[in-house]
Amino acid sequence: MTAATDGRRAKGERRRRAIVDATLRVIARDGVSAISHRNVAREAGVAPASIAYYFAGIDDLLVATLLESVDQLITELDRLREGGPDGAEWPRLVAELLASLVRDHRERTLAEYELYLLAARRPALRPAARRWIEVAAGYVNDGDPPALRALLAAIDGLLMQGLIADEPPTAEDLEPSLRYLMQPGDYLGELS
Amino acid sequence: MTAATDGRRAKGERRRRAIVDATLRVIARDGVSAISHRNVAREAGVAPASIAYYFAGIDDLLVATLLESVDQLITELDRLREGGPDGAEWPRLVAELLASLVRDHRERTLAEYELYLLAARRPALRPAARRWIEVAAGYVNDGDPPALRALLAAIDGLLMQGLIADEPPTAEDLEPSLRYLMQPGDYLGELS
Amino acid sequence: MTAATDGRRAKGERRRRAIVDATLRVIARDGVSAISHRNVAREAGVAPASIAYYFAGIDDLLVATLLESVDQLITELDRLREGGPDGAEWPRLVAELLASLVRDHRERTLAEYELYLLAARRPALRPAARRWIEVAAGYVNDGDPPALRALLAAIDGLLMQGLIADEPPTAEDLEPSLRYLMQPGDYLGELS
Amino acid sequence: MTAATDGRRAKGERRRRAIVDATLRVIARDGVSAISHRNVAREAGVAPASIAYYFAGIDDLLVATLLESVDQLITELDRLREGGPDGAEWPRLVAELLASLVRDHRERTLAEYELYLLAARRPALRPAARRWIEVAAGYVNDGDPPALRALLAAIDGLLMQGLIADEPPTAEDLEPSLRYLMQPGDYLGELS
DNA sequence: GATGAATGAGAATTCATTCAT
DNA sequence: TATGAATGAATTCTCATTCAT
Incomplete structure (x- = not known):
């Protein structure tokens, strides 16, 4: 059970990191004003709701x-x-x-x-x-x-x-x- | 008639200037990201459609x-x-x-x-x-x-x-x- | 110009009224918790954004x-x-x-x-x-x-x-x- | 083994009760409309999925x-x-x-x-x-x-x-x- | 059994712009 | 010329629920 939990945690951490990287790419390409759940999610290849899941707010x-x-x-x-x-x-x-x-x-x-x-x-x-x-x-x-x-x-x-x-x-x-x-x-x- | 035209032009120029001033106040107060037809129009006391009329775009x-x-x-x-x-x-x-x-x-x-x-x-x-x-x-x-x-x-x-x-x-x-x-x-x- | 303005105002007033009536119907049918821009707009036959246009908030x-x-x-x-x-x-x-x-x-x-x-x-x-x-x-x-x-x-x-x-x-x-x-x-x- | 099962059942019953109490507190504080898996789970200190586990629906x-x-x-x-x-x-x-x-x-x-x-x-x-x-x-x-x-x-x-x-x-x-x-x-x- | 992760759907609201007048 | 009305598309955020573990 702990192993399972750890696995899940690690996966989440990896995804969180991927979202941050995608954010930096979006800002570089289109500017801070382009930051939105939608744009970041598209860049990171995840569902928009996932952004809100990992980060309480923009x-x-x-x-x-x-x-x-x-x-x-x-x-x-x-x-x-x-x-x-x-x-x-x-x-x-x-x-x-x-x-x-x-x-x-x-x-x-x-x-x-x-x-x-x-x-x-x-x-x-x-x-x-x-x-x-x-x-x-x-x-x-x-x-x-x-x-x-x-x-x-x-x-x-x-x-x-x-x-x-x-x-x-x-x-x-x-x-x-x-x-x-x-x-x-x-x-x-x-x-x- | 030229006088009337001039008067109208002057009025337009004044209003255009008022919109620019309002824009600077909005940026100062809420940042560039707050610039929008609505916000500027509210600050300048004009109709939102007037912004689009005087300026082709943001x-x-x-x-x-x-x-x-x-x-x-x-x-x-x-x-x-x-x-x-x-x-x-x-x-x-x-x-x-x-x-x-x-x-x-x-x-x-x-x-x-x-x-x-x-x-x-x-x-x-x-x-x-x-x-x-x-x-x-x-x-x-x-x-x-x-x-x-x-x-x-x-x-x-x-x-x-x-x-x-x-x-x-x-x-x-x-x-x-x-x-x-x-x-x-x-x-x-x-x-x- | 005044006539045109009056006509527009009257039209808006009629629509505002229609939205209120639709709201009452929605509450009667589905309860206050069913009130949303979307539901009211559908009942009134207008675009969701129109609700926000006529009413500053719920x-x-x-x-x-x-x-x-x-x-x-x-x-x-x-x-x-x-x-x-x-x-x-x-x-x-x-x-x-x-x-x-x-x-x-x-x-x-x-x-x-x-x-x-x-x-x-x-x-x-x-x-x-x-x-x-x-x-x-x-x-x-x-x-x-x-x-x-x-x-x-x-x-x-x-x-x-x-x-x-x-x-x-x-x-x-x-x-x-x-x-x-x-x-x-x-x-x-x-x-x- | 029966004892273990009873223990687990008792634990489940306790948790179920905690969820109900949390629900009443949430309604008192924020109203029935605030009832959601998330809000109740946060108030009760359990995972959101647990609510769905103990109660078939809202x-x-x-x-x-x-x-x-x-x-x-x-x-x-x-x-x-x-x-x-x-x-x-x-x-x-x-x-x-x-x-x-x-x-x-x-x-x-x-x-x-x-x-x-x-x-x-x-x-x-x-x-x-x-x-x-x-x-x-x-x-x-x-x-x-x-x-x-x-x-x-x-x-x-x-x-x-x-x-x-x-x-x-x-x-x-x-x-x-x-x-x-x-x-x-x-x-x-x-x-x- | 119990729960982190994940998400499609929907919430309120704001937006730039169009259009009829 | 100028502007109320109107809206499709976007925003952030919350939701109930599912699923793999």
Whole structure:
């Protein structure tokens, strides 16, 4: 009986996860405003009522999606750090990361900013949205907090501005500003 | 008869303007997702069918609203510059401006960022959204373009992060980062 | 233009009325719990969205229905009074009225009691529900308020009990109790 | 093995009873229309599917609840009779009982009337609903059946009217009518 | 026996848009 | 030109019930 229950639980967990993934795909493709039981269900290949079964409300679904998105960010940053260069190259490396986010992963990046801004309206999303900043800050090592805050804010701004450009900026476009911002510090040091 | 026609045209123009203003109020209060013929019509005090009459679709309405919002920004910045202090105080002044935007005009600021981000989805909105950055850049005078770009991006990021904080940041919170960003330059000089 | 507007208004008023009538029929046939946009719309022969167009919510619809039901009661009581007999016969006459309500108009009577009791849950319905008592009281002329209140309460109770009997009571069944209740008074006198 | 079976049966009986109690609480709090497998299951702390397991349908559940409610009424009336005063005070005592039902136990009283009226729609509930009247009648001792019937009906009516008042009536409000109704008789005598 | 998972059907409500006037 | 009326399609959410375990 316990085994049976466990099996059922695991199955449910898998499906729940599939719904969250589908949600992120829908936002990336059509925007937060396209989130609906129907659209997510179609994308996930489940019945619309199943969305309501696993998530008490749309907000619950969005929180889970935001947290999942943070988890993916962590994975990506870890992968980036593994091939970490020496300090002199950091501005260049960050510029390339941002250019890639805006060019190659434009829709995913856009999805994250939409969720991020939605948190301003819906307090339930805020803790999840702030975890995003915290994770990013955790990867940077700098003795000067104001400079760190400036850098993180500028990254947000550069990404957003890159998203509304007709032609997304290249790493070359971004590098000078990042070099200016990271000038004195010892960013992305030894370890998180 | 020409006079009568002109009168009717003027009346129509006035009403069109009233609808745009109502749209901005609705976005500020309830977010872009609350924009609908019904809601805007209720706020403007006109019949729902009138919205469809004056604007071919919701997008048309949003473009007009974004442009109107930029116009208002220009007016506000002009007012700010008139009482402009000497250069030494700029970081403090900008910090106070941002703190005020996030604290006292939270909803309007949020509305502008929602429209701004929406432009990433709808190309029709992009020229209007970019005018926003251009106007802001025009008010700043700096010899170093990368530093300028970094500053403008950071302002966007600081505002956005301020909007999703549970407690909005104060001018004191923001000032050090701005001082770091504006360190060498001669910002907001004589005239655009 | 005014004529056109008037025509449209009149048409709308007619349709609104038709919806209320349909609502009363639905409650009579299937009970208050059967009230839904869908069911009422089907009964009235209009689109479901039309119900929402004319009534802001289900409560609004129920209030209108309750008031309409009171209007119909007034009409019926007026008709009854026109053929008014002399005072000696009142208990008999009321017994026949109640027997008829429970036997020939069972469903309508039941519908009214369902709305009546629903008012206990939804404050919005209460004023309309109480008008029902007031109208009934207005048709009775008695010097003794406690006796009047006892009579009206008993009529409510007799009707309710009649509704849950397998065989509805006859006028003969009811008359003795009514005679007891109306014993001393001078009920349903000259005029309301 | 028989012992084990008995244990399981007893457990099932206990759970069945818990479901019925939860149903009565749900009706008291949110009304008959709120009865659903989900709501009852949540209130009872069991899985939704369990409701369907113990009761073939919603009607079965309601019949059991109505009978349970009658049992509780009997217990309460017995408790009342134990402290029974002399006959002269009966109208006052009943007035206080009714005022208490409408004021202090408003929701439970309302729940009983909702079930009571529901019996008019669903024949399955009728025998249980009539037991309610029979029990009440059994506690009253009066030589004059029409007067007794009038009293019981009036009690129903006074309670219902009390439930839709904005301010529930006090014992003082109710006493005169009850005195009028119980005038000659010798109510609530020795024993049923 | 007992119950998590799942779902088709239906609830109230809102929407953008059309149309007759 | 301007707008009340009207509605098909969509929204979120709840429901009773079935089924595999």
